[in-house]
Amino acid sequence: MTALQAALANKRVLICVGSGGVGKTTVAATLALRAAVDGRPSIVCTIDPAKRLANSLGLSGLGNTEAEVPASALEPLGVTPKAALHAMMLDMKATWDDLITRVAPPEQRERIFANRFYQSLSTALAGSQEYIAMEKVWDLRRRTDYELVVLDTPPTAHALDFLDAPNRVLDFLDNEAAKWLLTPALKAGKVGLSLFNLGGSYVTRALSRFTGTEMLQELSSFMLTLSSMNEGFRERARGVRELLEDKSTGFVLVTSPNPERLDEAIHFHKLLRQNRMEMTAIVVNRVHPLPTQAEWADAATLTPTRRAKVEETLRELQVLAQQDLEGMAQLRAACPGTPLIQVPRFGLDVHDLVALWGTGRYLLGDDVLA
Amino acid sequence: MAGLLDKRLWIVSGKGGVGKTTVAAALALASVRAGRRTLVCEVNTQERVSRLLERPEAGPEVKLLEENLWAVDVRPQEAMREYGLMVLRFETLYKTVFENRLVRYFLRFIPSLQELVLLGKILFHLQEKLPDGRWKYDTLVLDAPATGHAISFLSVPQVLLQTVPPGPMTREALKMRDLLVDPTVTAAVLVALPEEMPVNEALELHAALKDRVHIRTHAAVLNQAFPQRFTEADLEALAGHPELKRVAQAHHDRASQAVLAGTKLERNLHAPVYTVPRLFVPSFGREAVETVMGHLNALVTGGTGA
Numbered sequence: 001m002t003a004l005q006a007a008l009a010n011k012r013v014l015i016c017v018g019s020g021g022v023g024k025t026t027v028a029a030t031l032a033l034r035a036a037v038d039g040r041p042s043i044v045c046t047i048d049p050a051k052r053l054a055n056s057l058g059l060s061g062l063g064n065t066e067a068e069v070p071a072s073a074l075e076p077l078g079v080t081p082k083a084a085l086h087a088m089m090l091d092m093k094a095t096w097d098d099l100i101t102r103v104a105p106p107e108q109r110e111r112i113f114a115n116r117f118y119q120s121l122s123t124a125l126a127g128s129q130e131y132i133a134m135e136k137v138w139d140l141r142r143r144t145d146y147e148l149v150v151l152d153t154p155p156t157a158h159a160l161d162f163l164d165a166p167n168r169v170l171d172f173l174d175n176e177a178a179k180w181l182l183t184p185a186l187k188a189g190k191v192g193l194s195l196f197n198l199g200g201s202y203v204t205r206a207l208s209r210f211t212g213t214e215m216l217q218e219l220s221s222f223m224l225t226l227s228s229m230n231e232g233f234r235e236r237a238r239g240v241r242e243l244l245e246d247k248s249t250g251f252v253l254v255t256s257p258n259p260e261r262l263d264e265a266i267h268f269h270k271l272l273r274q275n276r277m278e279m280t281a282i283v284v285n286r287v288h289p290l291p292t293q294a295e296w297a298d299a300a301t302l303t304p305t306r307r308a309k310v311e312e313t314l315r316e317l318q319v320l321a322q323q324d325l326e327g328m329a330q331l332r333a334a335c336p337g338t339p340l341i342q343v344p345r346f347g348l349d350v351h352d353l354v355a356l357w358g359t360g361r362y363l364l365g366d367d368v369l370a
Numbered sequence: 371m372a373g374l375l376d377k378r379l380w381i382v383s384g385k386g387g388v389g390k391t392t393v394a395a396a397l398a399l400a401s402v403r404a405g406r407r408t409l410v411c412e413v414n415t416q417e418r419v420s421r422l423l424e425r426p427e428a429g430p431e432v433k434l435l436e437e438n439l440w441a442v443d444v445r446p447q448e449a450m451r452e453y454g455l456m457v458l459r460f461e462t463l464y465k466t467v468f469e470n471r472l473v474r475y476f477l478r479f480i481p482s483l484q485e486l487v488l489l490g491k492i493l494f495h496l497q498e499k500l501p502d503g504r505w506k507y508d509t510l511v512l513d514a515p516a517t518g519h520a521i522s523f524l525s526v527p528q529v530l531l532q533t534v535p536p537g538p539m540t541r542e543a544l545k546m547r548d549l550l551v552d553p554t555v556t557a558a559v560l561v562a563l564p565e566e567m568p569v570n571e572a573l574e575l576h577a578a579l580k581d582r583v584h585i586r587t588h589a590a591v592l593n594q595a596f597p598q599r600f601t602e603a604d605l606e607a608l609a610g611h612p613e614l615k616r617v618a619q620a621h622h623d624r625a626s627q628a629v630l631a632g633t634k635l636e637r638n639l640h641a642p643v644y645t646v647p648r649l650f651v652p653s654f655g656r657e658a659v660e661t662v663m664g665h666l667n668a669l670v671t672g673g674t675g676a
Binding site: 022119210267292298301317319 | 473532535540566618652
């Protein structure tokens with residue numbers, strides 16, 4: 001049994017990570033599709049799929065909700081799935097709003113939504129997209145009956161943002177400094193003054209030279225509002241962190257074989273390992289196969305002009321294939337013990353279910369790149 | 371068509387994996403070739419420009435790579451330190467404040483502060499002058515983050531101006547915004563591959579830069595385009611050779627895709643598109659970057675597209 005076959009049969013959560021433009025969305029969608037066909041009710045959460053992929057999954061025009069991919073959409077594959085496939089397109093802002101609605105006391109909600117710090121927390125803060133995507137998966141795991149949740153993560157600017165995101169939220173709530181800052185004001189029922197309980201201390205004065213006094217006051221008031229939701233937030237953030245480290249969660253690192261992507265993949269792999277995350281597999285997408293001897297021989301039988309064109313094309317493919325081979329060797333050496341799975345470059349972009357099915361054959365080892 | 375040499379800040383962005391760094395390195399070389407002191411900035415990433423140009427790594431301090439070409443990898447910790455020192459003036463004061471546990475904790479939660487100091491450092495270098503009053507760097511090439519991150523990165527000054535009460539941070543933000551929106555200073559170059567997603571992202575990026583940051587798209591670069599090679603007659607003649615036909619058809623499809631992508635970009639961006647052909651070289655280093663530069667000459671010096 002290949003690594004991904006085993007994962008599709010046993011894991012509850014698969015998280016596809018990697019830098020932008022390597023085909024994460026395709027791999028995530030393919031994994032969920034295969035699991036559903038094999039009989040496990042599955043859902044894929046994608047961030048921003050290509051329009052045609054979204055269409056073929058029945059996702060067009062949908063908001064932040066789960067939708068079943070209709071059985072009729074799967075007909076062209078000639079397979080009858082044994083379980084339902086669901087898909088959803090994550091809207092980051094809407095997911096943050098849902099989270100606040102669930103966690104915040106009703107009388108606080110409007111105040112939070114209107115706060116300018118909240119508005120940038122939910123859209124612009126580094127790591128906030130990564131956190132909210134993970135939070136959604138945790139929520140789906142808890143509330144629903146999917147046997148497998150596959151997450152297509154946001155294109156991460158920095159690998160650490162992703163791993164660090166739940167810790168940031170937990171730190172925020174559990175930090176001794178925060179308690180010290182916020183507790184006296186909470187007890188006194190005051191809002192926004194706590195920071196200045198430090199008095200006109202040297203540090204506070206210098207800090208406000210850096211940020212401005214009003215800014216400090218407003219931020220501390222926002223932190224106080226959030227602190228009323230501490231328990232709910234803390235429970236969820238802890239849940240998210242546990243989910244990342246859970247035995248039933250696996251990471252699938254997606255990359256393409258060109259050198260700059262590989263460097264990032266190797267770096268990401270190292271960080272995941274250091275953080276004790278389970279590396280299910282590395283998927284190397286869009287690998288160029290070497291032209292075969294038969295193809296060269298066949299080309300030699302063509303008329304001179306056509307022969308020249310075909311041979312030039314084969315030569316180019318050979319250069320690309322050789323580069324990819326070197327990349328694979330480099331990756332294998334840098335990531336010992338993690339299974340590598342190669343998916344060939346298809347003629348055109350993979351954007352429909354039939355093409356996803358073809359990708360799946362390589363992911364699960366039905367087809368292997370020579 | 372005016373070339374990039376009319377501007378001083380060249381912002382290169384696009385979807386991840388489209389070759390932004392290669393294009394940024396090629397543009398920087400072209401700027402040097404035009405006799406301009408040039409600084410190329412990477413933002414909090416694994417440094418690649420210096421390696422592409424086969425020079426030692428620059429790191430977080432501005433470093434001379436070769437005559438008239440400097441590089442820097444702008445990283446948060448160092449940028450924060452420089453920014454902090456600029457505002458707080460004294461090393462000891464900086465240490466007291468920034469090495470305070472409470473303060474460090476607090477600073478992490480100030481939205482966009484990290485992006486602000488990164489962008490602040492970059493724009494600071496843009497305004498640096500030599501003792502004789504000339505610009506220290508005539509051109510600054512910014513190898514910007516990929517689409518979504520680029521938009522949030524470059525709109526940080528605007529967002530801060532709307533979010534944060536007036537104070538030292540907003541004064542900095544205002545200065546930054548004025549530089550970014552000045553069309554005589556700043557120009558964006560959007561990079562795409564001839565595929566659906568990268569082209570769509572370039573269009574989205576164009577709209578977001580225009581509407582949210584007020585930065586104009588100067589040109590697009592269509593990277594790794596396959597040239598037309600096989601005619602319909604060629605394909606028909608290969609009917610008896612199914613494997614070769616597949617190879618030829620794939621090439622033909624990718625070449626057609628490049629033509630379509632170029633047209634789509636040109637129509638929607640209202641900006642010229644410069645095509646860089648896919649290079650087939652065993653390893654991608656300085657020589658390859660110089661080849662790419664050759665295809666981008668007209669973009670830099672003006673005149674018609676290649």
